[in-house]
Amino acid sequence: MTAPAASVPAAAWILSQPYMQNAFLAGTAVALLAGLVGYFVVLRGQVFAGDALSHAAYTGALAALAAGVDIRLGLFAATVGIGFALGFFGGRGAADDVVIGTTFSWILGLGVFFLSIFTSNSATGNGAANVRVLFGSILGISTATAQAEAWTAAGLILVLLAIARPLLYASIDPAGAAARGVPVRILGPFFLALVGAVAATASQLVGALLVFGLLAAPPAAARRLTSRPWTAFWLAGAFAVAAVWAGLLATYYVPVLPASFTLVAAATVEYAAAAAAGPLVRAAARRPARAARQSESLAPAKIRGSDPVTRRDRPAAVEREAD
Amino acid sequence: MSPTSLLEDLFAYPFMVNAFQAGTIVAVAAGAIGWFMVQRRQSFAGHTLAVIGFPGAAAATWLGSNPAVGYFVACIGGALIIAALPHAGHIGGETGGVGEESAVIGTVQAFALAAGFLFVSLYQGFLSGLNNLLFGTITGVTTSQVQMLAVAGIASLTLLAVIARPLLFATIDPAVAASRGIPVRAVSGAFLVLLGVAAAGTSQVTGSLLVFALLVAPAATAVRLTARPDLGIALSVAIALMVTWAGEAIAYFSPYPIGFWVTSIAFAAFLAASAVSALRERRGRRRQRRTKEAVA
Numbered sequence: 267m268t269a270p271a272a273s274v275p276a277a278a279w280i281l282s283q284p285y286m287q288n289a290f291l292a293g294t295a296v297a298l299l300a301g302l303v304g305y306f307v308v309l310r311g312q313v314f315a316g317d318a319l320s321h322a323a324y325t326g327a328l329a330a331l332a333a334g335v336d337i338r339l340g341l342f343a344a345t346v347g348i349g350f351a352l353g354f355f356g357g358r359g360a361a362d363d364v365v366i367g368t369t370f371s372w373i374l375g376l377g378v379f380f381l382s383i384f385t386s387n388s389a390t391g392n393g394a395a396n397v398r399v400l401f402g403s404i405l406g407i408s409t410a411t412a413q414a415e416a417w418t419a420a421g422l423i424l425v426l427l428a429i430a431r432p433l434l435y436a437s438i439d440p441a442g443a444a445a446r447g448v449p450v451r452i453l454g455p456f457f458l459a460l461v462g463a464v465a466a467t468a469s470q471l472v473g474a475l476l477v478f479g480l481l482a483a484p485p486a487a488a489r490r491l492t493s494r495p496w497t498a499f500w501l502a503g504a505f506a507v508a509a510v511w512a513g514l515l516a517t518y519y520v521p522v523l524p525a526s527f528t529l530v531a532a533a534t535v536e537y538a539a540a541a542a543a544g545p546l547v548r549a550a551a552r553r554p555a556r557a558a559r560q561s562e563s564l565a566p567a568k569i570r571g572s573d574p575v576t577r578r579d580r581p582a583a584v585e586r587e588a589d
Numbered sequence: 590m591s592p593t594s595l596l597e598d599l600f601a602y603p604f605m606v607n608a609f610q611a612g613t614i615v616a617v618a619a620g621a622i623g624w625f626m627v628q629r630r631q632s633f634a635g636h637t638l639a640v641i642g643f644p645g646a647a648a649a650t651w652l653g654s655n656p657a658v659g660y661f662v663a664c665i666g667g668a669l670i671i672a673a674l675p676h677a678g679h680i681g682g683e684t685g686g687v688g689e690e691s692a693v694i695g696t697v698q699a700f701a702l703a704a705g706f707l708f709v710s711l712y713q714g715f716l717s718g719l720n721n722l723l724f725g726t727i728t729g730v731t732t733s734q735v736q737m738l739a740v741a742g743i744a745s746l747t748l749l750a751v752i753a754r755p756l757l758f759a760t761i762d763p764a765v766a767a768s769r770g771i772p773v774r775a776v777s778g779a780f781l782v783l784l785g786v787a788a789a790g791t792s793q794v795t796g797s798l799l800v801f802a803l804l805v806a807p808a809a810t811a812v813r814l815t816a817r818p819d820l821g822i823a824l825s826v827a828i829a830l831m832v833t834w835a836g837e838a839i840a841y842f843s844p845y846p847i848g849f850w851v852t853s854i855a856f857a858a859f860l861a862a863s864a865v866s867a868l869r870e871r872r873g874r875r876r877q878r879r880t881k882e883a884v885a
Contacts, residue, residue: 313691314633317698363632364809368859371801375852378799382845395717401706475702475798482695490693524710530703537696589645 280518288412289404289525295419296468300480300489301506302426303464305499306457308485310437314363315352315458317483318370319465322348324474325377327465328398332384341466345471347372349462353455401526402473405517411470418467425460425513433457434495472526479530480506487533487540491547505540509533600852607730608794611767612833614735614742616803617754620826621749622787623808624818625780630762632805634671634781638788639804641667641701643797646722647708656722657734660789670787682826705797724848725796727840738790745786752779757818794833799848802836803829806855810862820848827856 279285286406292422307316326344330337398406407415436443436450444450461481468477488498513529520528600606626635645663646656709719721729749756759766759773767773789801807828811821836851843850 309690311691313695314645316693346858364627364805367632367636367801368806368809368856371806372856373798374724374798374851375802375849375856378846379849381720386844389678400719400723401702405685473706476699476706478695478699482692483699486692514797522711524707527703527707527710534696534700539694546801 269348276293280515284409285405286514286518288407290411290472290511291562292407292415292419293404293514294507295416295423295469295481297506297510298503299419299423299426300464300468300477301484301503302423302499303461304481304485305488305502306426306430306437306488307461307481309434309495310457312458312459313482314366315349316461316465317478318352318373319345319349319458320461320469320474320481321374321377322462323465325373325380325476326383326400327378327469327474328380331395331399332380334564338470341469342463344531345462345466346459349460349465350456353458355366376395396475397424399469400473401524402469402471402474402476404471404514404525404529405534406564415470418463422460422463422467429453429456430499434584436466437493466480467577472529476526476530479533480509483530483533484509487537490537490540490544491561492551493548506533509536515559515579593610599841601733604730605672605837605841606680607732607735608727609834610735611730611738611828612648612654612794612837614738615794616807616829616833618742618745619787619803619821620807620829621746622821623751623793623804623829624811625753625756625760626784626787627805627808627812628757629780631784633691633694634785634844635788635804636800637698638664638667638671638785639792639800640698641724642707642789642792644701644705646792646797647705647712647719650718650722651708651712654731655737657737657789657793658876660792661737661786663743664785664789664792665782666785668781669778670728670749671783713884721796723796723798723849724846725794725799727847730793734793738793741786745783748779749783749855752784756780758790794847795851796848799852802848802852803832804854804860807832808856813859828855832858844884857863 279291297459304316307313320547323341326340326342327337328340329344333340384395398443432443432448435446436448436453440450464478464481465474468480472480473532485502487505488501492498492501499546509532510529512532513525516528516532517523600609611820623635626632640662642664645659645661645666647659647660649656649659703821705722709722710840755766755776756779758769759771759776763773787804788800790880793801795802808821808825810828811825814822832851832855835854836847839850
């Protein structure tokens with residue numbers, strides 16, 4: 267994952283390249299954002315909604331290109347708007363897969379329509395812009411774009427951290443959260459709108475089709491390794507950042523591999539490794555806990571009897587008590 | 590322009606004849622297999638298989654062989670792998686499903702798309718081909734591709750006819766079917782392979798990303814209109830044929846691509862059927878209320 271010790275000067279030299287600086291700056295910020303938001307996407311079982319939002323990003327971007335306005339305007343308008351609508355009208359798990367799938371394949375079809383308008387209108391509009399929207403161009407972004415991406419990502423991370431606590435509560439126990447006064451009904455659509463904003467931000471780096479590599483794989487890997495919510499949350503962010511760094515280094519040393527591929531491949535490898543190592547890590551984490559519990563044999567039977575499967579589904583407060 | 594000269598115009602080029610032949614074969618297979626897929630709630634498995642076909646076709650193009658071979662090898666291979674996994678029947682089942690499982694599907698899709706992108710960039714100067722693989726084309730279907738589709742279509746429909754009854758039984762009530770001696774796992778595995786064939790064929794008309802238009806939307810439309818299996822399958826095939834033929838014809842005469850027309854027509858049919866079934870439901874409820882009032 268990191269460069270070998272002998273190549274430390276080489277690593278420093280990589281970072282002196284302006285395009286690599288831009289890629290690392292934007293990539294790190296966006297990866298952290300995608301990993302953290304992705305943790306909740308996976309926890310709430312909204313992976314397909316996220317998939318649908320990344321399709322909307324494609325159509326929004328091409329509509330903006332066809333209309334000749336800033337691509338970011340189309341991206342954010344489409345993803346945030348559709349995310350909010352999905353959360354508001356769809357409800358949680360109410361719309362079935364056939365409805366979501368058919369609607370979003372039409373939205374993609376609409377994207378192809380805008381693509382043909384765009385390519386026939388502009389003399390310079392060749393397939394390159396389309397490929398960039400689909401598969402991203404993290405190595406081709408300007409310094410201004412990189413900074414804008416980093417600031418956007420930082421802002422969205424702050425928004426997520428502000429709602430993280432009630433969101434976790436509402437995700438694990440919606441009824442309990444509602445009873446405690448958490449605005450569950452507003453939180454759902456708001457969160458999907460946030461996921462839309464993340465899809466719009468991330469699609470400028472890795473492309474609308476590959477946002478998923480950062481949004482789903484790192485959190486899934488983190489959840490394989492730990493059942494504690496906040497540990498998994500931060501681990502997901504760290505895994506996403508590690509995937510971007512590893513991907514950028516890989517594409518630098520093997521230029522024949524496009525950056526979008528190495529990024530997603532790194533995230534996939536992380537998940538595969540976590541899936542293989544998961545049982546071992548969890549067993550190791552359980553052992554000291556069990557030993558501690560056995561030593562204080564006066565612990566209430568309810569807690570002693572709790573196995574890791576049910577523990578995962580309990581709110582953080584209970585989690586802390588149990589440990 | 591008279592209808593006959595319109596048709597003459599439509600089939601003036603051999604590529605359009607090929608496109609219509611391929612579309613017809615694919616629509617029949619996708620309509621029938623899609624109906625079972627919608628009943629089994631496996632539409633995201635179908636989508637995943639189609640996405641897996643994309644790197645297959647891209648790799649085949651890069652290696653200089655027929656992309657159709659790449660589609661079939663990748664889709665059927667993917668189906669065999671999914672069938673070999675535990676809980677094969679549940680993959681892509683409910684919306685979102687368990688977070689973990691859908692996250693795995695999402696990861697697999699992203700990786701497949703990334704790998705396809707890798708092959709496309711290894712094969713330089715392939716930028717317009719990328720769009721054809723993802724969003725479909727009417728100009729790229731070769732005669733050998735049509736022949737391969739015909740063989741695959743006939744083989745898969747024959748297999749479907751053989752397993753149709755046990756498959757339907759295993760779909761509606763797996764536990765009872767198993768207790769009656771139906772090999773539920775084998776039937777489900779065979780169906781996944783059929784789904785792989787259908788996804789590979791559909792990808793060659795609509796592109797890897799838009800398979801929902803032929804594989805899911807016609808079947809979902811039919812299911813909303815009738816609950817009877819025989820009528821439903823016939824209707825699903827008929828709608829798939831209509832969507833394909835209309836999509837290809839309009840794409841030929843208009844400047845906009847087939848992917849847009851096929852998805853739009855399929856979506857319109859699905860919306861219309863949803864409206865009809867909602868109206869029917871409301872009328873049924875009103876009648877129920879009226880009979881209740883009459884009884885009271």
